Amino acid sequence: GDSGIVLKDGRIVAEWGDVHRVDMTFSAVKSYLATVAGLALRDGLIQSIDERAAEYVRDGKFDSAHNAPITWRHLLNQTSDWSGTLWEVPDWADRPEGDDPEQWPNREMHEPGTYFKYNDVRINLLAYGLLQVHRQPLPVVLKREIMDPIGASTTWRWHGYENSWVVLDGQRMQSVSGGGHFGGGMFVSARDHARFGLLMENRGVWDGERLLPDAWFEMIREPTEARRDYGLLWWLNTDREAIPAAPESAYWAAGFGGNYVYVDECNDLVVVLRWVPELADVIEKVMEAMDDASTCEKAA
Secondary structure, rough: OOEEEEOOOOOEEEEEEEEOOOEEEOOOOOHHHHHHHHHHHOOOOOOOOOOOOOHOOOOOOOOOOOOOOEHHHHHOOOOOEEEEEEEEHHHHOOOOOOHHHHHHHHOOOOOOOOOOOOHHHHHHHHHHHHHHHHHHHHHHHHHHHHOOOOOOOOEEEEEEEEEEEEEEEOOOEOOOOOOOOOOEEEEEEEHHHHHHHHHHOOOOOEEOEOOOOHHHHHHHHEEEEEEOOOOOOOOOOOHHHOOOOOOOOOEEEEEOOOOOEEEOOOOOOOEEEEEEHHHHHHHHHHHHHHHHHHHEEEEE
């Protein structure tokens, strides 16, 4: 069944369902993947998200004239238009356009940064690129740098595919996936989601310790030119269009089937939903129930 958690001022004020059950979270994992990119930036493994990925991933994946200009930002806001095959899946195979399968490989090409396309092959490429940068499995990095410090359980797991194993520095490791389209993905409890959401709401600080750069929280919420309600693997409430009851500064991770981690700094609010598709309706009800909702400038 469905479950959920509402945190106000850092404390659980409402909870229902089995919040400890470890469930597939589908594309909500993309926001965890973005966080691993934030760690690479924090540690100087990447100097800027506007650097070209080709400068870090030198195995041919960014060699073509079309792929060479792609930056980390393009991969993080899903505007890279990367062309190629990863783990035996071609880029056009995820959410192909048009009704004629024979024409799918001949898709229209777009200059990187100009066209938004929600595409798990390219997300998996980002995960692979970050693996090249961190030189450690991304779940190991996430556990050490984020999940353990915030007191998450040890029940979550993050998988790749049977054929996404690589050898780096003499060690065999799996490149994880940033969604569940072809298998893999992240399995995590609502309680662990809530801790992650609280870390985001606190702008990367947990118990007085800074885990992510403060500037990261402006970067992830900068609207993508080609898709104004999307930031760096987080959905945005630009013009308060998606959730009219919420402030414009609110943002959230979203996965198939109603998997959400809603982060609202302005109202000191985090809402985790599992198998509840009606995010906007739930947030509206939460706002109505809050006595001090008026203290937060809705347009903030």
